[in-house]
Amino acid sequence: GNSVTQMEGPVTLSEEAFLTINCTYTATGYPSLFWYVQYPGEGLQLLLKATKADDKGSNKGFEATYRKETTSFHLEKGSVQVSDSAVYFCALSDGSSYKLIFGSGTRLLVRP
């Protein structure tokens, strides 16, 4: 079945470092792909999305490109801030139903 695999966390970086969080997926067809962010004690917020191959989603300095050939949707940011500390979830839409399938989440900690 469809699934999403994320890199294990926590990821600890210094402020202004480059961020990559890996995400790969298994799916039949052409799912839409999403990154969500969860700040402490809060629900999930949509960070960015891509709906077809080679699309690049971007928001708040974060980017991810839908790579069908490698079935990947890695999240990147050129210069992280302390305020980016959160848990990041990669997800795909299961087009055969209405569900989103989530990865296990990656905790990011940014130190000043």
Add this chain to the structure above:
Amino acid sequence: DVKVTQSSRYLVKRTGEKVFLECVQDMDHENMFWYRQDPGLGLRLIYFSYDVKMKEKGDIPEGYSVSREKKERFSLILESASTNQTSMYLCASSFGRETEAFFGQGTRLTVV
């Protein structure tokens, strides 16, 4: 902006109680979801609904039921709360297939 509102941020209930978690969305979304989130286990889908009075089991429906009498409201019911149902519960809604879901702020339920 889409708003998904969960009735409580924090809830403490006793073992054996019947517990109702309420969720309301204001964007006329067709689909609504209940997830639970536990450390190390990510998000797990309990139930979802794609229309009024329609419901489908997710990955972990045991011990839970749901009700959707109106399009904007989706209730999660713990028939007889147990300590292993202590968790963060997240409600979400979406429109159609392959679209992003919007989440509420979460309800942290403790069963003592």
